[in-house]
Amino acid sequence: MTAARLIELWRGDLLESEHLGHAVVADANGIVEAWGNPGVVIFPRSSCKMVQALPLVESGAADAAGLGTEQLALACASHSGAQIHTSRVGAWLSDMGMSESDLRCGSHMPRDHDAKKHLCCSDTAPCQIHNNCSGKHAGFLTLNRHLRGGPEYVEIDHPVQRAVRDAFEEVTDEVSAGWGVDGCSAPNFACSVAGLARAMAGFANPGAGARGDAQRRLVGAMTAHPELVAGEGRACTGLMRAMGGKVAVKTGAEAVFVGIAPEQGLGFALKIVDGGTRGSEAAVTALLLHLGLLSPDAPIVRRLLTGQQTNWRGRVTGELRRAPGFPT
Amino acid sequence: MTAARLIELWRGDLLESEHLGHAVVADANGIVEAWGNPGVVIFPRSSCKMVQALPLVESGAADAAGLGTEQLALACASHSGAQIHTSRVGAWLSDMGMSESDLRCGSHMPRDHDAKKHLCCSDTAPCQIHNNCSGKHAGFLTLNRHLRGGPEYVEIDHPVQRAVRDAFEEVTDEVSAGWGVDGCSAPNFACSVAGLARAMAGFANPGAGARGDAQRRLVGAMTAHPELVAGEGRACTGLMRAMGGKVAVKTGAEAVFVGIAPEQGLGFALKIVDGGTRGSEAAVTALLLHLGLLSPDAPIVRRLLTGQQTNWRGRVTGELRRAPGFPT
Numbered sequence: 306m307t308a309a310r311l312i313e314l315w316r317g318d319l320l321e322s323e324h325l326g327h328a329v330v331a332d333a334n335g336i337v338e339a340w341g342n343p344g345v346v347i348f349p350r351s352s353c354k355m356v357q358a359l360p361l362v363e364s365g366a367a368d369a370a371g372l373g374t375e376q377l378a379l380a381c382a383s384h385s386g387a388q389i390h391t392s393r394v395g396a397w398l399s400d401m402g403m404s405e406s407d408l409r410c411g412s413h414m415p416r417d418h419d420a421k422k423h424l425c426c427s428d429t430a431p432c433q434i435h436n437n438c439s440g441k442h443a444g445f446l447t448l449n450r451h452l453r454g455g456p457e458y459v460e461i462d463h464p465v466q467r468a469v470r471d472a473f474e475e476v477t478d479e480v481s482a483g484w485g486v487d488g489c490s491a492p493n494f495a496c497s498v499a500g501l502a503r504a505m506a507g508f509a510n511p512g513a514g515a516r517g518d519a520q521r522r523l524v525g526a527m528t529a530h531p532e533l534v535a536g537e538g539r540a541c542t543g544l545m546r547a548m549g550g551k552v553a554v555k556t557g558a559e560a561v562f563v564g565i566a567p568e569q570g571l572g573f574a575l576k577i578v579d580g581g582t583r584g585s586e587a588a589v590t591a592l593l594l595h596l597g598l599l600s601p602d603a604p605i606v607r608r609l610l611t612g613q614q615t616n617w618r619g620r621v622t623g624e625l626r627r628a629p630g631f632p633t
Numbered sequence: 634m635t636a637a638r639l640i641e642l643w644r645g646d647l648l649e650s651e652h653l654g655h656a657v658v659a660d661a662n663g664i665v666e667a668w669g670n671p672g673v674v675i676f677p678r679s680s681c682k683m684v685q686a687l688p689l690v691e692s693g694a695a696d697a698a699g700l701g702t703e704q705l706a707l708a709c710a711s712h713s714g715a716q717i718h719t720s721r722v723g724a725w726l727s728d729m730g731m732s733e734s735d736l737r738c739g740s741h742m743p744r745d746h747d748a749k750k751h752l753c754c755s756d757t758a759p760c761q762i763h764n765n766c767s768g769k770h771a772g773f774l775t776l777n778r779h780l781r782g783g784p785e786y787v788e789i790d791h792p793v794q795r796a797v798r799d800a801f802e803e804v805t806d807e808v809s810a811g812w813g814v815d816g817c818s819a820p821n822f823a824c825s826v827a828g829l830a831r832a833m834a835g836f837a838n839p840g841a842g843a844r845g846d847a848q849r850r851l852v853g854a855m856t857a858h859p860e861l862v863a864g865e866g867r868a869c870t871g872l873m874r875a876m877g878g879k880v881a882v883k884t885g886a887e888a889v890f891v892g893i894a895p896e897q898g899l900g901f902a903l904k905i906v907d908g909g910t911r912g913s914e915a916a917v918t919a920l921l922l923h924l925g926l927l928s929p930d931a932p933i934v935r936r937l938l939t940g941q942q943t944n945w946r947g948r949v950t951g952e953l954r955r956a957p958g959f960p961t
Contacts, residue, residue, distance in 0.1 A: 314887070314908065317813030319823050321676050322887050322908035325653070348649050411945025426754035436945065485645030486950045495647055559642070559650050579907035580642065580650035617739025617764065622814045 308578045309341040311631045312587045314614075316623035323628065324584030326560070328575035328592060329502035333510040336499060337571070340631055343499035346482045347576045350493055352557030354381040354441050355523045355565075356476055356504055357491075360468035361444045362519035366451030370401060377526035378533040379440030381555065385536025386415020386435040393533070394439045403446060408433040409459045410442045410489040417536055438489035440533075445491070459491045466492050475516075476504040488558060498574050501563060505572025508553075508565045524565050527553040540586045540609060544593065547603040552593070560585035566598055586610075587625050595632035636906045637669040639959045640915045642942075644951035651956065652912025654888070656903035656920060657830035661838040664827055665899070668959055671827035674810045675904045678821055680885030682709040682769050683851045683893075684804055684832055685819075688796035689772045690847035694779030698729060705854035706861040707768025709883065713864025714743020714763040721861070722767045731774060736761040737787045738770045738817040745864055766817035768861075773819070787819045794820050803844075804832040816886060826902050829891060833900025836881075836893045852893050855881040868914045868937060872921065875931040880921070888913035894926055914938075915953050923960035 308325035315321060327341030336343060349356075358380040361367050367377065376397055384390035398404055415421055415435040424431055433439060445458050445465050454464040461484065469492070474481055477500035487493040496504075508524050511517035527534050531545035534555065544554050553565040560577035562585045573592060577584035590610040593599035599606065606612075613621045636653035643649060655669030664671060677684075686708040689695050695705065704725055712718035726732055743749055743763040752759055761767060773786050773793050782792040789812065798820070802809055805828035815821040824832075836852050839845035855862050859873035862883065872882050881893040888905035890913045901920060905912035918938040921927035927934065934940075941949045 316676055316821075317811055317823075319674060319676065319811050319813065321813070323906050325907075346647060348644055348647065409946070411947075413945050422753055425750055483645055483647050485647065485649070486944065486948050488944045488950065490944060490946050490948055493644075495645075577907075578651050579653075579905075579909055579912065581907055581909045584907065616814065616816045616818060617741050618737070618818050619739075620814050620818055622816065 307342065309631060310628035311340065311577065312584050312591070313626045313628050314623060315626055321623065324577045324579060324581065324588065326575055326577040326584065326588060327498045328573065328588065329498050330571060330573040330592070330596065331499070331502040331506040332570050333506060335503070339499070344497050345576070346495050346497055347501070347561065348485055348493050348495050348559065349501050349563070349574075350487060350557030350559055350561055351383045351438065352555050352561040352563045352574070353473065353501065353504070354383070354555065355508060355527065355553070356473050357441060357469050358444050358523055359472040359476070359516070359519050360465070361448045362522055363472070363515045364448060364451055364468070366448045369451055370447045372447065374526040374529050375533060376440070376443070377523055378530035380444035381523060381527050382440045382534045383437040383556065384440060384533065385417040385539060386420050386431070386437065387417035387536050388420065389532065390440070390536065391420070391434045394434050394443050397443045398446070401447065401450060405433050407446055407456065408436070408439060408442050409457065410436040410438045412436060436489060438491070441491070442489065461492050470494055476507050477501060478503055498576055501574035502572055505563045505565050505574060506570070507572065509567045509572045510570050524553050524567060527555070540589070543605040544589070544599065547605050548593070548599055552598050554589060554593070556585060562586070562589035564589065564593065564598070566596065569596070569598070571596060588631070591627045591632055635670065637959060638956040639668065639905065640912050640919070641954045641956050642951060643954055649951065652905045652907060652909065652916065654903055654905040654912065654916060655826045656901065656916065657827045658899060658901040658920070658924065659827070659830040659834040660898050661834055664830070667827070672825050673904070674823050674825055675829070675889065676813055676821050676823050676887065677829050677891070677902075678815060678885030678887055678889055679711045679766065680883050680889040680891045680902070681801065681829065681832070682711070682883060683836060683855065683881070684801050685769060685797050686772050686851055687800040687804070687844070687847050688793070689776045690850055691800070691843045692776060692779055692796070694776045697779055698775045700775065702854040702857050703861060704768070704771070705851055706858035708772035709851060709855050710768045710862045711765045711884065712768060712861065713745040713867060714748050714759070714765065715745035715864050716748065718768070718861065718864065719748070719762045722762050722771050725771045726774070729775065729778060733761050735774055735784065736764070736767060736770050737785065738764040738766045740764060764817060766819070769819070770817065789820050798822055804835050805829060806831055826904055829902035830900055833891045833893050833902060834898070835900065837895045837900045838898050852881045852895060855883070868917070871933040872917070872927065875933050876921070876927055880926050882917060882921070884913060890914070890917035892917065892921065892926070894924065897924070897926070899924060916959070919955045919960055
């Protein structure tokens with residue numbers, strides 16, 4: 306089975322571009338709906354940060370370090386490197402007696418406009434705390450302190466990453482098909498789109514015990530702090546706010562998006578094969594509308610999917626459309 | 634016929650993302666090679682700026698205004714808004730007794746790092762001269778002065794755009810299937826990928842008369858001033874430099890790329906269906922290698938296609954690959 310056409314870009318009366326992909330909705334019993342090929346193997350990238358954070362909570366490391374919901378949200382975040390993010394990650398490291406140099410995520414210019422402007426105009430280089438994954442890495446360091454592992458916590462055979470892989474394979478209910486080095490240097494484990502949706506359905510239907518407790522706490526942290534999971538103007542933050550904190554969504558590089566809806570007991574995962582953000586943000590919006598999780602009147606729906614595309618003079622140039630058959 | 638798989642992104646040992654598209658190579662007699670569907674209708678966007686500049690030269694307007702090769706290159710450009718671009722477009726307007734307010738392209742932040750930093754750090758808004766299409770629009774204004782049209786030169790029934798449409802339909806040898814409003818507010822006429830490749834083959838095989846003369850001059854201007862057609866660090870500029878000024882290439886929004894190789898008498902056009910630049914830049918590089926126009930040793934080949942992808946710590950994460958069957 307090949308990828309399905311999910312999102313189209315129209316200019317005037319003509320189709321200009323299109324985004325193909327795979328999407329799966331699952332509940333506690335398995336696949337509910339699917340488009341494209343549920344079995345296709347993908348890299349979840351940052352969309353699975355709540356899975357990568359499971360050992361942090363389940364091991365007791367988070368409680369031992371006294372982490373609150375803000376830190377748990379940051380552990381699941383691809384943040385914009387705004388002051389609200391960097392100040393909290395910096396304090397978290399410092400509370401552990403650690404510093405920026407203990408991170409292994411690398412540095413990149415933050416996405417946040419004010420933070421970027423400040424660095425750029427003062428000719429200051431960004432540091433590793435600006436990295437969108439610095440919260441995940443602070444979580445890895447917290448777990449590592451608990452496990453007493455060595456400093457190179459992103460190596461594939463390090464106890465931190467072995468714990469992540471175990472949790473990942475358990476919640477996806479798959480043996481990972483392989484792994485790659487992520488943008489932040491941590492291993493990223495591959496799974497099928499169905500496996501990722503199954504994992505999200507697990508978070509939406511947490512059981513008793515340490516696993517269920519960790520899933521409940523991580524989803525609760527994400528939905529309580531949407532501004533920490535991404536940032537102002539970002540799709541994850543805007544969509545979570547528009548859904549009133551009842552649904553967690555998370556994007557990953559190369560056009561992955563996942564969702565967790567505890568009230569409905571649903572989880573989903575989607576991947577746009579071309580890796581482009583425009584397609585994944587439009588597709589997740591379409592899927593959230595289809596599932597009744599997002600109001601069609603929410604302004605973000607117009608911004609990510611249904612609104613007209615305009616140019617530099619404000620003239621209408623075209624529009625995004627759901628492809629026939631997606632989602633219904 | 635559907636789109637062909639052209640470019641793949643691999644991470645570790647697994648395919649992560651892929652770019653589908655259509656590509657056609659043509660000579661003076663028609664299609665030489667094709668991948669995907671040569672008949673699919675696309676918007677050429679900025680890739681057809683040399684076609685949009687034909688009436689400027691053929692009408693005698695360019696000579697009447699005393700335009701040199703720099704202005705002709707800028708008329709075909711999607712420039713970065715660097716000082717070398719904005720100073721020349723500003724002087725061109727001023728030589729005609731016109732100003733920025735006569736433009737109808739709208740304003741956007743320039744892509745050039747220094748120009749962007751200057752505007753950002755001084756809290757200065759960009760003007761229409763920073764628009765990547767300001768050279769094309771200065772060309773429209775030059776033609777318009779010659780044709781004595783009204784000031785709204787981007788309207789579909791304005792003499793400037795009627796002249797553009799006539800030239801476009803002649804060189805593509807097609808009745809345009811429709812038009813849309815481009816990012817710069819000018820009409821953009823649709824054609825098949827084969828029609829766009831045919832148009833480029835026409836530029837590669839210019840005949841006698843005003844049309845051939847204009848084609849020769851525009852290609853010569855582009856290849857003489859690759860830094861004016863795009864800018865430092867950009868694919869068009871880098872590829873033209875790497876080919877020693879013997880081949881003109883031009884990109885357009887939503888992942889279009891065209892090429893003109895006069896020595897070989899070849900033209901080509903390609904469109905990546907997802908509209909993403911990564912795919913079109915990799916695909917044009919692959920096609921130029923395939924046609925023997927670009928040396929595999931040129932550093933830009935590694936940057937756009939064959940080099941390893943690295944992350945923020947310089948670790949290798951994956952690589953782009955030509956999909957099986959593309960180009961050979």
